[in-house]
Amino acid sequence: MKVLFISDNRCRDNLVPFPLGIACVASATAQAGHEISCLDLMFSRDPAADTVERIRAFRPDCVGLSLRNIDNQDKYAGEFYPPAAREIADAVRSETSAPVVLGGAGFTIFPAECLEYMDVEMGIVGEGERSFVALLERLEPGAAVDDTPGLALRRDGGVRVNPPGPHAWPGLFPPPERRLFDVTRYDWKPDNDHPFVANLQSRRGCHLRCIYCSSPTVEGRVIRVREAGAVADELASLQWDFGIGTAAFVDSLFNYPAQYTRELCREIVARKVSLRWIANLNPLYCDPATMEMMREAGCVSLSIGNESGSEDVLESLKKGFSREQVISAVKGARDLGFRINCFLLLGGPGENEATVKESVELMEELGPDMVSVTVGIRIYPGCELHDIALREGVIEPGQNLLYPAFYISPETESWLYPYMREVCDAHAGWNL
Numbered sequence: 001m002k003v004l005f006i007s008d009n010r011c012r013d014n015l016v017p018f019p020l021g022i023a024c025v026a027s028a029t030a031q032a033g034h035e036i037s038c039l040d041l042m043f044s045r046d047p048a049a050d051t052v053e054r055i056r057a058f059r060p061d062c063v064g065l066s067l068r069n070i071d072n073q074d075k076y077a078g079e080f081y082p083p084a085a086r087e088i089a090d091a092v093r094s095e096t097s098a099p100v101v102l103g104g105a106g107f108t109i110f111p112a113e114c115l116e117y118m119d120v121e122m123g124i125v126g127e128g129e130r131s132f133v134a135l136l137e138r139l140e141p142g143a144a145v146d147d148t149p150g151l152a153l154r155r156d157g158g159v160r161v162n163p164p165g166p167h168a169w170p171g172l173f174p175p176p177e178r179r180l181f182d183v184t185r186y187d188w189k190p191d192n193d194h195p196f197v198a199n200l201q202s203r204r205g206c207h208l209r210c211i212y213c214s215s216p217t218v219e220g221r222v223i224r225v226r227e228a229g230a231v232a233d234e235l236a237s238l239q240w241d242f243g244i245g246t247a248a249f250v251d252s253l254f255n256y257p258a259q260y261t262r263e264l265c266r267e268i269v270a271r272k273v274s275l276r277w278i279a280n281l282n283p284l285y286c287d288p289a290t291m292e293m294m295r296e297a298g299c300v301s302l303s304i305g306n307e308s309g310s311e312d313v314l315e316s317l318k319k320g321f322s323r324e325q326v327i328s329a330v331k332g333a334r335d336l337g338f339r340i341n342c343f344l345l346l347g348g349p350g351e352n353e354a355t356v357k358e359s360v361e362l363m364e365e366l367g368p369d370m371v372s373v374t375v376g377i378r379i380y381p382g383c384e385l386h387d388i389a390l391r392e393g394v395i396e397p398g399q400n401l402l403y404p405a406f407y408i409s410p411e412t413e414s415w416l417y418p419y420m421r422e423v424c425d426a427h428a429g430w431n432l
């Protein structure tokens with residue numbers, strides 16, 4: 001079959017990300033014998049017209065449309081992306097009767113809501129490598145698709161979502177094909193001097209139970225690691241074949257399982273690359289020996305997911321680590337010379353003036369290079385925060401959360417945002 005993949009993401013917050021998810025699914029699709037074409041609308045001046053033009057040129061039998069972001073998770077300066085995505089689905093439909101299949105992280109969190117909003121019949125929830133190829137196998141001979149694992153199907157006024165089937169162990173699939181897109185167009189910030197930042201993934205899944213986080217919904221709770229040598233090869237190839245200077249691991253938990261992280265670092269060292277890389281660490285698993293090996297392997301910058309500096313709030317967010325562990329993670333990272341980015345996710349259940357003060361003071365004391373601050377927490381289905389918000393009347397039963405809703409504790413709602421604006425303005429490297 002001829003399959004056109006379209007990346008709908010046009011958000012440039014933080015960076016211009018290489019469409020890694022599509023690159024993974026497209027590689028698996030090509031490996032299964034299909035002909036593929038990819039279009040990233042990030043660089044498009046007229047996305048609908050470019051979509052139509054590509055469809056005329058390629059004549060696809062199926063169109064995969066990836067929805068990474070639904071919104072920018074900002075309670076105070078919100079952006080909502082589905083209307084623009086809907087225009088793309090409409091443009092596809094205006095040119096071809098080939099089926100449109102939605103997929104991606106945003107879609108996975110809101111499958112029924114996205115299908116309804118975009119008036120599309122089907123999508124793949126979760127990892128696309130196995131399920132999307134299974135769907136194509138059914139579409140090609142015109143067979144019934146209903147039993148496809150991970151399929152969300154909108155029919156007869158309702159949406160049915162099939163269980164995803166066994167996890168697609170990342171190692172079973174080819175690495176994401178970088179040549180599907182022009183890697184030189186992706187960077188950390190459109191106007192800085194870090195050219196060609198590439199993202200890559202060494203593992204999927206998160207077993208933690210943070211009350212607000214949708215990552216387990218997107219990636220699953222079981223951690224699956226890729227073969228360490230293959231990941232190191234991919235990293236080396238980014239430097240040698242594509243001239244990438246900096247790579248960013250997208251793994252939420254780069255330091256878990258630690259044994260695998262250390263094996264990966266050894267493999268990277270053996271490749272003798274000079275490329276620098278960055279990763280996300282959870283304070284729960286920050287042991288100095290692993291961090292030292294990361295440094296030796298070229299890691300220069302760490303995002304440490306502390307989210308708070310208050311013992312009470314860490315507990316109510318169910319972060320699973322203590323304030324002491326945050327302190328020792330940040331100090332340990334600083335001793336090893338890493339550039340450090342910490343986070344404050346403020347306004348969750350139990351947040352009050354004293355806990356905010358504790359968090360701000362801890363960040364001042366530890367002095368990371370950057371502090372990324374968020375006020376108000378986006379409510380996602382399937383998370384414990386969703387139940388809390390329902391109980392407290394913040395949202396109503398059945399509320400469509402595709403339209404962003406946020407939790408902010410009653411004790412902080414009236415003052416926290418302007419207060420944190422002032423705090424951030426007064427501290428270099430703090431961003432709200």
Ligand code: B12
Nearest residue numbers: 011021064066069070071103104105124127128199214250
């Ligand atoms: C790493 C990450 C970041 C990094 C990106 C680093 C980089 N260099 O790429 C940083 C921190 C910079 C970031 C920023 C943002 N992020 Co972010 N990010 C993630 C994270 C943790 C992983 C994304 C990733 O690359 N995964 C690896 C790839 C391989 O997986 P994937 O894209 O999901 O693709 C798989 C499936 O989805 C599926 N699939 C994908 N496309 C398609 C297409 C078809 C047709 C099919 C069938 C299947 C399919 O198959 C793929 C392979 O299995 C996710 C959460 C998560 N755990 O997934 C959030 C996530 C995607 N981010 C999110 C958001 C909101 C943002 C920001 C808007 C936040 C902000 N305000 O700054 C920005 C936007 C950045 C941008 N310009 O687009 C949200 C999106 C949900 C929403 N509310 O919209 C997520 C889901 C986190 C969350 N809160 O739930 N992010």
